[in-house]
Amino acid sequence: MTHINRLVVEPMSKRVMNLSGFLVQSAKRFPDEVALVWGEQSWTWAQMLRRVNAMAAALQKEFGVVMGDRILVQSQNCNQMFESMFACFKLGAVWVPTNFRQTPDEVAYLARASGAKGMICGRLFPEHVDACRVASPDLKFVVAIGKAGFGDDYDAIVDRFDGEMVAMAPVEHCDPCWFFFTSGTTGRPKAAVLTHGQMGFVVTNHLCDLMPGTTHKDASLVVAPLSHGAGIHQLTQVARGAKTILLPTEKFDIAEAWRLIEKWQVSNMFTVPTILKMLTEHPDAQTRDHSSLRHVIYAGAPMYRTDQVRALQTLGPVIVQYFGLGEVTGNITVLPPAEHHLEDGPETRVGTCGYARTGMQISIQDDEGREVPPGTTGEICVIGPAVFAGYYNNPEANAKAFRHGWFRTGDLGHMDDAGFLFITGRASDMYISGGSNVYPLEIEEKILAHPDISEAAVLGIPDPMWGEVGLAVCVARPGTAPDPEAIMAWLSGKMAHYKLPKRLVFWPEMPKSAYGKIAKKLVREELIRRNELDSTV
Template sequence: MRMIDYFDRGLRIAHDKPCMIEGDTQKTYAQVAARVNAIAALLIADGFAPGAHAAVLSGNAMVAFEAVLGILRADGVWAMANNRASTSENAYLFDLLDIDTLFVHSEVADRIVEFRAQCPNIRRYIALDRAFDEADFFLEDRLDADAPPVPQRRTGAVEELGFLANTGGTTGRSKGVMLTNGNWQALVSSLVASMPMTMPPVNMVAAPMTHAAGPLALASMALGGTVVILPKFEPGPVIDAIERHRVTYMFLPPTAIYMLLSHPGVRDADFSSLQYISYAGAPMSLDRLRQAIAVFGPVMNASFGQTEASMCVTAMPPHEHLNAAGDLAHPGSCGRPNLLSIVEIMDDDGHILPPGERGEIVVRGPLVMAGYYKNPQATAEVSTHGWHHTGDIGVRDEDGWFYVVDRKKDMIISGGFNVYPAEVEKALLAHDAVQDCAVVGIPDEKWGEAVIAFVEARPGHKPQEATLIAFAREALGAVKTPKRIEIVRQLPRTNAGKVSRAELRKPYWEEAGRKI
């Protein structure tokens, strides 16, 4: 099956039901399907070959989702692109991924000049939302609403390339991740298995569609679900949309959940429609997780995955979050392996470790990528011993619950002891005054590396360094406690919205004459 075949399933079972909602605009599956067919017909008439690569450079928007579906309907390969990335980073990725056609939103129209200079393989630039001079033409001016149904031009075999994602560049330049039709089938199947739904979901996209929220929205269409699109994450509009549209499902990173919990109106809102709030991408404070369950209800769904092993390698659905006493049953766990994944903990020599021992989380199964695009060396490096190596340090318990300790490359060695930043961050996040934080190691003559923390304050709080250090020491002991804590207005983040520890470390290590 091709990725577009999953949309077609939604079309068959919900053709006259709402497919997408954006502001006051609502389109049924039949209306979206007609427009998607017209986009695909335009692409084919313009010379877009079967299996050619196309990207959509836009924030959250209905027309962006339609363009993605149009690429898939034309039997092209969708390459995910992040409109919040720098022009140079996108130019690098578009050239690396052999992009043939690029749909561009007017908000980033000025970038096309540099793309034309750096990306010789891009054959066509299509203006997405309105006409502008930098593009070759405006999408709306070329659409034929009466275009006949486009033919299927690829087989849909499981090994065929379905879409291209990228690694985000947190450990160097981004790499293209090849995900096949089989990977997509495994992703949709795993999502449905871990989050059963008794009715078509109402899926809100408030996190960027350029990352996990986009594929998750497309997956919900296979169930005839409705996708409610917000231009960006803002606590107030998110709360209003949940109530207005009776949202049942949404994906949010922990930082966004913290912002929701800090909103003054959150405890007066009606969240009774919610069935699942999926969170992933970073460890979540246990205190905030308890607060989230108290505010939103027993709807929290944890998962672990990455671009190369998409999204839900492990899962802990809502009913497994709490024990009989109503407290967290598996505090800090990211769940157990889903039905289509084999997950283990491995040491550096390729030995599978028993419960309770820390090592690298490794994965096998149909969620694992086909490899890095045009980079066999990097593919081989993450595929040693017959497993996909995630780069995450973890541990599993006797009952098969997995716990992510930290990124392997972020570990700090201070005074000869291993200190995992996520463990320190977890302790600091338990303090009422801390909204978010990041912990890094910096050069130190005495300790080798000293542990320091950067803290964002919660609205209405003014945390003090001495107070936070004392609070952390009580939970962590002297070795792991930060030697220094800096209160910052805002933490630096990657294009994916994750806190960039590398950016925080950079000035300290450059001063010491090293780059890490």
């Protein structure tokens, strides 16, 4: 065994900037400029900072929140939710946002699992408050966003503490700032612990790799819940004093999104492939002025080549892709506008999600943790400053998630000689047919090349002869009525025979997660409900 002589230098200080400092800096530099827009309301940077200071003072003085306390936030996008992030950060407390579409029981589990001391909750969710109070004995107080029958009113508290100040908590690199709950598609959600030091790097990296040149003159439209990737994206906007535009309602209104892009001259936005597809297919994409757009960032799921080309044709060379899990806060790869090509060719690298983000390193590894050669499929693993601190209070999950210091994403893929990454799919999505590994993503790409198919999901289902075979669930484009047998005949010859789905069914719509992704777990559940999971059906 080789002995490594490692020179260890103990740092004099592990202090880092408290993330609420981003808001303080922008308020000092641009006090009278617009920071946030929601519906007909807007707030300047100075106004937003004053409200955050008031809420931080209230949390500390009235509710006894101290450094390390967890504050659960159940809310649709609104100014109060955005402010609560910075109020928690300022105190050194941990912001614990939920997916607001979750059920009361699901949110109650998050309250208990996080050990939340307090809860900030939108007025539309009284059942969630009741469930959390029953499930979590640590929950000491509730603040209501809007007039509600539970808790103290958020805005009334802000008015009461207006003008009051409390000190910004001194934080170190590893001090938690955010519990980023995983989606829980393979079990109970886990709280990925994001820290002040880690997130300081993430913000810098986002500005470097995803939207270089962002300044206070820019505007960002929010089309996804702030509880996850959109919240990280908006924290990045605050760091540069760029204004944030919230959609006026929870429902995603495509026409309203295009109106706001035109009105506010939006320059960047974070979205997922499904929403980007909807935006580019809408008639307003041809009539509204979107010449201000410079960085339309999509992540969270693969974007099929046909949809990529349509986005390029509609928006021009402005789309940016990144790949990364919540545990790595999106920081694994980037595919910038210059690497998106309309025509297929040697430089196009169809199917790639880009190359390693600045400061991050990717390794494709086999089951034993050995790095495999370029072109070989294995598990995508990553190291770097964006990797989270681990799962909260979950040593078993931590032991599975890390190997030899590498974070194991659970995604499968390969890299080419130039370091571009190609995702094959989730390890859990792969199925084995007749002894051969089958990766659904490449089959879905082929199916979506058919002009009559809008969405597709391929799953492995039990088969008495082959062990597993593919079942393709598809959604037809409006105005078409494709015949499954004709589609299967069209697919023949476009891939190896063992990869061809055994069956193809059409549904009017595809089950999706709260963040707009096609969720294989939900598709499988719907197949069971319809009694269509058996390959002989």
